[in-house]
Amino acid sequence: MVRFEIFDARELLSFPGGDNSTDTVFGGIHFNLTTLEHWNYTYYSNGTLSNNSRCYLTYEPYQPKLLISNGTFINATKCYSAVDPIGVRGYVGIGFAAVYAIGLMLTLTALAKHGRLYLPKEKRFYPIGRRWQWYWACFVCACALISLFTNIDIDRYHVVELPIIVTSFFWFLICQGTIALVWESVRHWGSWQERQFIDPNPFVYRTDDRRSKVEFYLPLWFYFWTWMNFFLVVPRSWSFVEMQRSPEQTLAKAIPTATGARFKAGAFCLVIAWFTIVFSLRHSIYHYKPRNRGVFNRTLGLVRAIPLRFVLTIPLAGALVAYQTLISFNWTFSVMRYGGVVPVIFAWGYGPSLLIIFVQVAYGFASPNEDKALLAQRRQRGDLIDRELGIVKKPAWWKRVRGDHLLSMRDKISKNVNEVGGKRGLRARFEDEAEREQGDPTTTRNDGIEMNNMSQKNNPRVDRAGVANLNSTEPRRYDGKSERRHNERIVESFAGVLFPNNPSHADAERARRIAEISQDGPPPYRDEERGRSSRQDGANNGQRNGSADTTNSIAAPPQQVRSMLDV
Structure with missing residues (x-):
């Protein structure tokens, strides 16, 4: 593939003179001028030799050793090589990369602390919900390390090439990850406040009210605009960033694309995402913090209810969004500019994300695991109920004095059974x-x-x-x-x-x-014809007794029913 390039030179130079009209010298080595002209090689003032397809360095000690008649150089160094010393941008990038690496290790430690479970999982509060902020922090650190380490080669490459593309590409991913990190921290803080309300009373909040619907659709709204920023900025050709090899090329290709409509629209999407974070924080404070009356008291209560880390991270995220908006209109301070303003690029471009990472790490080490905090709240509520009921728990040494710690589980069960009545029911x-x-x-x-x-x-x-x-x-x-x-x-x-x-x-x-x-009395009257007996007093009164004697009823003639009394 033929590459058309204009190098960082104000003008083209003629080939240096040699022994004759067909000879030229580069770094003390003679080359055939006729062959160079035949293959359209041009000499530039920055010490490079190119035919718009290949580019080689011509100054010592990188000059070619031999030129073949087919236009091929032997032992030549291409222009896209890290041959120059590390500049100021590279040294500052190394320092920032080391700090980001420390932040990554501390973030993993905080993730291990806060991501561990001590209570059963709940459908309403998934464990991944409190881990997302740490996942995004790891993503930001990883992208920063890639961007900053490739930032070293921006000054070392004699001709602008791939390193500045990689640096700019991952910087935009840092912006998206940082905004998502702040969003997840704010969203989960509201979820944690809700969980503390629901734990003692699961029915204190409805699941179909306006509050729950807002909390359901708000993440979808935020990630829609964040991913819009991603699709507007990232999936595109990034070759325009390396088109800074001359002032003419920079003005013609790099600046118009870097300040184009897609970058402006992407920055606008991040502005909406940042305002969504602010709204989410206000929503959580309104529903899960005490309410005050009066404009002054409400304002004062709102300020007091905002956690300290959000007082730091939300403005820092806003500063990062402001920087991306600025470079979409102004090329001077852009992170994509070769030879840009180093203090602005690192202090404003990489500084907010780094500070947000360490604020999150400080919060992670200072705050307890949420499951442990919830268990502590349950113990406090249990102690309060015990005091109201007059229940006094025995001290920890009570079991050791009685020897209960030496009993096996079988012995404990037998002891409990004996206390309630032994083996019998x-x-x-x-x-x-x-x-x-x-x-x-x-x-x-x-x-x-x-x-x-x-x-x-x-x-x-x-x-x-x-x-x-x-x-x-x-x-x-x-x-x-x-x-x-x-x-x-x-x-x-x-x-x-x-x-x-x-x-x-x-x-x-x-x-x-x-x-x-069993009392003694007259013998019972016996009816021989009908095969039944009755007492004399019962016969005289026309009543039947309860005798079941049927001895003579088999041989006797059939009974003839005269009335219902005979049945």
Whole structure:
């Protein structure tokens, strides 16, 4: 590919004279002038030899050693080589790069501190939300290191070439990353304030109100303008930056493109993004900080509510945006200018981002991890509740004095089980207590207030023959193997305790009926024809008894129903 270049020279020079009309000398070495003219080589006052396709240095010790008839030089040094000494711009760039490297290491330390989790993840507050500010800080440091280290070769290249392109390209990425860094720090500060409100009361804020909608759409609005700056500035041909090899070339190609409409529009996008940061800070203060009445009190409360780091970082970000806006209109102080004003380029172009990095690092080391801060707030709230309830916690040495720290988990569980009742269940403990009170007459107590005791002197019992023993005080116990019957006896015992005066008590009613049936009386009347029996008094009254005798009903003739009483 043929490259058309104009070098940093006020005028073209004629070839130096040699031994004859077809000879020229560069650095004490003779070359064939006819061959140079045949391949359209031109000699410039900056000591370069070029045919608009190739460029070589002609001064010592970089002059070519031999020229072949096909126009090829042997042992020649190209113009695009770092052969000159490091200039002021290179030395200042090295110093800034070293400081940015320190900032990168400190940023990684702060990221490890604040990015660590001590609480379970929450859908409303993702862990990456508090890490983004540190990610952008690492991005800014990385871009700054690339830009500043390639900045060294801007002065070392004898002819302007690739280093100034790389330096300018990554500087614009530094601007975008710095604005995103400040935005994420402000946005997450508001999120942290909200989290502290929601932790004690999750329903203190609604999730569908205007506040939540603003906080949802505001990041989309900010990143839209930031990425617009990226697409307007970055994806383009950057060859115009190296077109500064002569004043004519600079005026014709470098300045018009560097101050063109795309760079102006990109700077305008960053201005909108910066105002979005300011609005986000005002929104968080309005919703998560105490409100004051009156214009003076509201203004004073707003100033007091702004964290100190935002008092520093937001104006510094504004200064960086102002510098990018300035160089889109004024070429004199531009970072893309070869031989530009070094103090302005580094103090105004690289200084704000560096200061923002160290302000963030200072905040990272001074503030605690948010999960730990939230746990501390929970402990404070718990201590306050304990004081209100009168609960006094035992000191830390209490467990060591009692020897609890020597117990295994199994021993601790066994100890807790024994404290609440040992191995037996609640029903078994009630049963033991009831049997103990039944067997010990000295424990008999009846105060007549709520329940009787478990003494059996008031409850008649029935022996195994089915005869009620009304005078027995021995408790009726079930000695069989039926679990169901055992449970029924327990329920009956508790029912007797809860309802001692109820005439429908099961044991008393059963004993009464058995005693009534067992009384002596006339033999029952037996109807031989119909195969059933009844009591004499019942037959006289025309009533049926409950006999189930069907011995003679099989051989007897079929019954004839005369009325409903025979059914």
